[in-house]
Amino acid sequence: MTDPTPWMSIGEFARACRLTxxxxxxYDREELLTPGRVDPHTGYRYYAPxxxxxxxxxxxxxxxGVSISSIRRIVDDPARSADVLAVERARIEYEAERALRSLALVGSLEAIAATALPVRLRHIDDQVVLWREGSADADDLDRTVAASIENLLVDAAVLGVDxxxxxxxxxxxVLEGTVDxxxxxEVAADVGSEAVLMPGGLFAAVDFTGPASLLPVAYHALFxxxxxxxxxxVGPVREYYLTDPAEVGAENMLTRVVHHVSDPDSKPSTSPQ
Structure with missing residues (x-):
């Protein structure tokens, strides 16, 4: 029986759908769009109209700019398209806003980078802190951390923490791959298992005033x-957020970046810094 399907070669199909x-x-390798037929002898791909x-x-x-994983969900389950696209729309809008902010900062970057940021040795006392841990892709770290801090402050308010x-x-x-x-x-009252001890010691510290996106300038001075x-x-590195950007604005945010150094008057510590 003759196959009535008017099969199109991969070249014909590419021209018809304006893809390469x-x-x-x-898309075939990703199983998003597999050929309707593959010649068993030549391996040529053919597609149906x-x-x-x-x-x-x-x-x-x-x-x-929709990700391959999201496209796969849409193709596999068209009924979920609206939900998937809503998430993708939010992601794309966030990335577009971040790109615009970065462009706006380029003009001030040279002046900030040329400023000699002093690095000082500071002794930091042991601190009991309400603590939350998480992980994120390195490219999405800023947004994930911001959300974690928001959640932390909500939890702190519930527990009566200042x-x-x-x-x-x-x-x-090193910020690469999945970042923990x-x-x-800091807490003054006993919040039980919700709190952990963050060990103190001697730290090299640099204070930086400006948006978080320009913090690499402070890291350069510190390192x-x-x-x-x-x-x-070798890390870890701490960032102390000394002002609230909601109150002073991102441009005036004060952040202290610190890295532990050996204190000749103290015994080595096995606790995480």
Whole structure:
């Protein structure tokens, strides 16, 4: 029996849906759009005209910046399209806003980077903190940490903790792949198992006034000073948020970045810094 389907070669199909052959092969590997037929002898891919609508949908979603994983959910379950697209829309809007903020900061970056930020040695006492830990992809760390701090402050208020106390974040030196982090706020009252001890000691510290996106300038000054002192920057690094950006604005936010250094008058500690 003759197959009535008017099969299209991969080249014909690519032209019809305004995609490249390379893109179609990639979508095949990702199992987003598999050929309707593959010749068992030549391995040539063929597509049915009915697949054009799916190809066009995928192409439009990719041009809009929708992730492959989200497209897969839409293709596998069209009934969930609205929910998936709502999440993607929020992500794209956030990334667009972040890009615009970064562009706006470029003009002031050179002046800030040229400013010699002093690095001082500071002794930090042991602190009991209401502590929360989390993990995030390195590219999404800023947003995840901000959400974790918001949740931390809500929990602190419920427990009767003074939410005006500085918030501290703890991060690894290398930001790559999945990043584990912690955020906390100092507590004066006993909150039981909700609190942990953050050990003190001697730290090299640099104070930076400006938006969080420019904190790498402070890190550069801190790591350069550590290198000059012969101290290896192995982390973790702490960030103390000394002002509330909601009150002073992101441009005037004061952050203290610190890294532990050996104190010749103290015994080595096995506690996490």
């Amino acid at each position: 052959v390379k893109a179609l092969r990639y 009915a697949q054009l609508a799916t190809a066009l949908r995928i192409g439009l979603l990719r041009r809009a 939410t005006d106390a500085p918030v501290v974040g703890r991060y690894p030196v 982090f912690g955020v906390g706020i 350069a000073e550590l290198a000059a002192r012969g101290v290896e920057a």
